[in-house]
Amino acid sequence: MAESAKRMPRWREIEIEIDRRIDAGHYADAFPGELELAEEFSVSRGTMRTALRRLRESGRIVAARGRRPRITTTRTTSSYGAIYSLHEVVTASGSRQQSTVLDQSTVTDPDVAAKLGLDDATFFYLSRVRWADESPIALDEIWCPIAVAEPLLAVDFRDTAFYKELRDRCGITVSGGEEELQAANATQPQAELLQCDPGAALLHITRVARDDAQNVEFRRTDILGSRFTVTTPFATSGPNRSHS
The missing domain is CATH 1.10.10.10 (Winged helix-like DNA-binding domain superfamily/Winged helix DNA-binding domain)
Structure with a gap:
């Protein structure tokens, strides 16, 4: 040759x-x-x-x-299951991901229980400011049934991924879920935490995640639009490809 x-x-x-x-x-x-x-x-x-x-x-x-x-990094799955992880997205881009924990406790929330279709309204609750290097990029709230997530009460979430700890400590790996994305504007309290102007553009995300047996997470995230980019590659279908 x-x-x-x-x-x-x-x-x-x-x-x-x-x-x-x-x-x-x-x-x-x-x-x-x-x-x-x-x-x-x-x-x-x-x-x-x-x-x-x-x-x-x-x-x-x-x-x-x-x-x-x-x-930027585009991921539709992570090493923690069939769902992307903001922690992995930030670290894969070359930045350090860290969190300021605002609340980590047990709460009762009938509204979240209804969203997850659960009878028990007692949850592990985690509220964080998410950072990429020295810049805050997101506010994050998580509710997870206390029946499966009680070990997470002892975790230091300043520099670890929620889905990693859910897998390693609770034996729960996410297998699917749904997300809803909406445009929003930062309120005064959000602006103070994100170090941005009130009214700044946010990407508001709500997520329900599940394992094979039940819904295991309700999450509400507000990402600062000026500091985060979502990129979704796509391609035209070949003549022999089909879609269902």
Whole structure:
């Protein structure tokens, strides 16, 4: 076989290397521009643009006019079950995820019990401010039936994922659920916690999660729109693919 047939195109080699660097957190502070990367890899700007194209299309690199690119991560599942984890999304982007715990207690809430279709209205309750490095990005409230979540009362949630602790300490792995996303504006108390202006744009998310046996979580999250990006890749269907 000829040498030219064996060798991978240069743009593809660069794409693989940059993807590897992103996973390793090399560009956590800022992503370099095309010209800078072209000089580093000793290729033309056109070759570099080709190397970056699929990373942009997949949402690995996001750029806005007049701003340096930022790295995003799109996940529909996590290592803790069939659901994405904000903790994993933040850490995968190269930032440190940490939380300020506002409340961690046992509560009684008939409204949440009704949302989960449960008779028992006693829950483990967790309220947090979620941070990416030095910036607060979200407010998070979780209700989980105390019958399965009592061990979580002793967990330090400042630097760990809820779904990890639910799996490791309670033997519960999320297998499915539903989410509803709405636009919202920050109230004065929310603005103070998120260090933003009152009325700032929020992504308001409510989630019901379940394992194979029952609903195990109701969650309410408000994410600051200026500090978080949701990217969903998509592709056209091939001629032999079907949908149901």
